[in-house]
Amino acid sequence: MGQEFSHEGVNSEHTSYDQYEQEEEKYEEVDVDYMDEDDTSVEPMFDYHGFDEGYNIDSLEDIGMIEFWNIRDEDVCHFHFSDVDIAFEFYNRYARTRGFSARKNRSRKSRAGALKLKNFVCHREGFRLQNNYGIGNLKRKPTPETRCGCSAMMEIRVDAPSGRWFISYFSDEHNHPLLDPRLTGLLPGHRFMSEADIGHMVNMKKGGISVGQMYRALANQAGGYEYLSFTQRDMYNKIAKQRRQLPGDAYAALKYLEDQATNDPFLYFNHHMDADGTLRNLFWCDGLSRADYSLFGDVLAFDATYKRNKYMCPLVVFSGVNHHNQTIIFAAALICDEEKDTYRWLLQQLKVAMNGKAPVSVITDGDLSMKFAIEKEFPNAHHRLCAWHLIRNATSNIGKPQFTSMFKKCMLGDYEIDVFRQKWFEMVEGFGVENKNWVLDMYKKRHSWATAHIRGKFFAGFRTTSRCEGLNSIIAKYVNSRYNLVEFIQHFNRCVDHIRWKEVQADLASVNGRPSL
Template sequence: MDEDTNVEPMFDYHGFDEGYARTKSFSARKNRTRKSHAGALKLKNFVCHREGFKPQNNYGIGNLKRKHTPETRCGCSAMMEIRVDAPSGRWFISYFSDKHNHPLLDPRLTGLLPGHRFMFEADIGHMVNMKKGGISVRQIYRALANQTGGYEYLSFMQRDMYNKIAKQRRQLPGDAYEALKYLEDQATNDPSLYFNHHMDADGTLRNLFWCDGLSRANYSLFGDVLAFDATYRKNKYMCPLVVFFGVNHHNQTIIFAAALICDEEKDTYRWLLQQLKVAMNGKAPVSVITDGDLSMKFTIEKEFPNAHHRLCAWHLIRNATSNIGKPLFTSMFKNCMLGDYEIDVFRQKWFEMVEGFGIENKNWVLDMHKKRHSWATAHIRGKFFAGFRTTSRCEGLNSIIAKYVNSRYNLVEFIQHFNPCVDHIRWKEVQADLASVNGRPSMQTCFQQLKRSAANVYTLSIFHMFQPILVRAASMKVINMRQTGSYVIYSVGLDRMPNEMWRVFCCDIEMEFNCLCMRMESFGIPCEHIVCVLVHEDIEELPRSLVLPRWTKTAKVGLQNAVGLHWDSLMLSQYSCLMDWFRQLANFACRDNERFIFTREMAMNLLKQFKEEDAAQKELVNDADSVRDGVQVDAFGAGLATNDLGYSMPRDPRKYRTKGGLHSLIKENIDVDSVVWRATIEQLVVFVVASHSQKAMEMTHLIMTRMIT
């Protein structure tokens, strides 16, 4: 019956379709209705799913391309018509014909007809929760089939899941609004979560920035080096994704914040960096590495004037190849860029190289020499970059993100699937923590005591980076030393290369060591020259001045976990728990008819109660919202609607283009009542979990315990 009828319903269409039509191996559909002058429904007719004919109008018109699908309609005349008796208000069958002009289907195939396919609310909820975890629709469909005992017990097909997802997307009041609402809801579980957005004058969302509490806490420890990139555009609007990231104490990639932006202009980057500063309590990075984008460079100089800016070495090598086109030059340019030379030596090698190729007046060469302080190791020496030389981590990060999101995702879906990607990266950190504290590395090289000291302090990955330094230190020796005031100056080098020596300055009072190679200042790990001096002086423990806290096992000790338990995860756990109990309950209840009737009645009563409580709660929330907020639009409609988030209702971003009934197959020994039981139980589970009610959980547990015992 339609909801707008004022006649007491006397006919259940779904019962007719799933009962009579399914039994006779066809599917029925509503065809025509008629209303009285008062608007009351007075006639309905139902026809076979093969009634009528497929329209032929679109075939062969112009360049219209259409996939030719099989014609299922053949003008079947089977029909039933019902009318309402005006005096009594009761429905009666006024016409009935069961003459089909086509063969009826095999009973095994009837359930696959569209009219017999539908998704239970429990199935939809389970699908949504699994999809949030990054599971594909194909995998979800397979999991649901396994859960129900086989594909033949599912009342829907995989395409129905895709259709339901598309319908949910269309029903959203506004993608931009829903994204902000989602972040607002997340903030209830994570009070430290920060997000902000920027809109056009017409209210169109341009930029969205967010970072959770744990990301902010990680930035407070590891935000000394910052990298960001905007090459990833895999979302519905083709908006660039900007990921701010760095490295943790295991030298692993760690995400600090993320943003979706409309363009890559200076104003956009400036807004982003301003939001980053606000979210991170004003802390600016010591060093920043980018791919050389001019808008980025300009913004970094304005917002982080004291930060050291380094250009990506990989991009520079690629540019050298494209601008000069000579492999030998590219090789020499790479040596100039990455070679650990003194400034005078670098200058000599640079001019010898460009003069040798006769390119000293080439614009790209002149520009590179002008920017040498941003890419040459000789000029960057002493500036801390934590080992960053390229933005290749961006490429690796993008490949990980691509496993969680795709180009069909809107804003809400993108954020929902981006968060598990961040969790995946964080889980790798947990595994590295375990590897660092669980056991000790083998001591098979020289300098056993010094190596053991480093193994006790550094994380495992940093210790592995320190081991080659110990090996190189073993081939060096202190050639000369002299006292100058409070400092002792050591000259360290190789016997076979007496002209290449590095000087190490040592303050005996503070136990501070400084080498002219400045690798300690650049990376935070002692160089082989300092290690050689430590061995020469019989120092077996790494001095505190040579241990950078960010590389140690205790780097995050005392840091509170800024993220609580995700409610989605809690609901999923409760859902799985209840479904396990109810499966056992169904197994026992269906063995005896009295048990079945008792359990079914109890389950249906619980379901009815929870539905009523849920509806009442929603009504209270809606009433409160209507009193507190409301939509505010001026008389000409030019204003922006406000909402319960406390700011103007944003419009969805513009899309940018980049360049260039019953279960399907019911066996004869399966009672129809058992199918109804499953549907009721699954709906009950959804409402019990969603109600967050301890009373509801106790009531269902009581029923299950009684039946099983």
């Protein structure tokens, strides 16, 4: 009843929720005896023909009214219960006040399949399986051996006429030291997360708070770690269980975007799957991003360098600048590769989402697949290469700091075309690099990077994709490599909200007062 960890019939020791759960199911299938209706092979210690109404236990509320600290062992056997789960919760609450925890053990059913008998034991009942001692090359440090054959037990049987469960055998004789209350609560059988705790955890997780920070915050709220009924490991297990309950990562991501579209009718998303149904590409943008593109989409920065996600897939971000010269995001996509066809598909989705509006200028880092896709999908857009990448390439290809310095002046200098040509050939001849393939290739592409050749083209102040690199550093604060697709999209959208809030603050600064001259 409300316990996160269950230990029914586990003879090997584990620490995670699912290991306990799997062992419990396995034990239920195997360790069940069958008995005839008149089977008396196991004589009960107690056998009731009538029940005292004062000892009825029918709900958790009834259990909560019992003062277990003051109850005597001989009084325990007077209680009777409405079902097996209530009986187990009763025994586990009793166990906590005595310094141990309860575990479900053997069951007996009639030939008709009806449950007739159940016993609950101390968590130290039984012994560790012998085959667990022979496992070599363990990756984890083996857990301490806690099973010591303790014989403490409470057995319950069903009274056929009334359908109530009574205690037929009870023993509180332990062969091991009992724990003090400070430690008893740390036993797996007494650890659980309430619905309120889970709700707090989910809300903080959506806010990007780490599990360690969540646990410290909840401990502070409760008044100390000793007042929490769960450990940090239990939180990790709960999060992992919630992830496994999703019908599928790709399906869940598409379902999440569909749900978002009900609140934002202008949200656009599309995906591409291969022949075997594997999601390969996912593109999305919300209504506000589409509105921003209609106003500020003349200049488009196209970057695919960020790969911090669970599947190491490139995150493509389409960005630009607004009226405050701030970076804004027009759309985003997760792609499986950086091939020409993939980029063409992305730009096609961008055109559909933005009602066919093509950018005037596009800035990239020089990737050839990007260049090909831009020429095919936006043939009239002017393609500019990132100045920062070109300077870095000059350093790596020529290896002379003086050449890099002069190359930078040729690239950014506001020269007439004739002056640019003169300075270029003087530089090339002066350093003796006129036959370098990179130098020849750069001169052929001068219309994509030299200020002398792109004068009059509108780039909204863009000269490099450094805005994209800066944007990646912001994204890194919101997402990490452990996130699945749904979590990645959720936290990426939080990053977009943060960027938009900066615009609101800039709007306030622009209207609240006048600039100092």
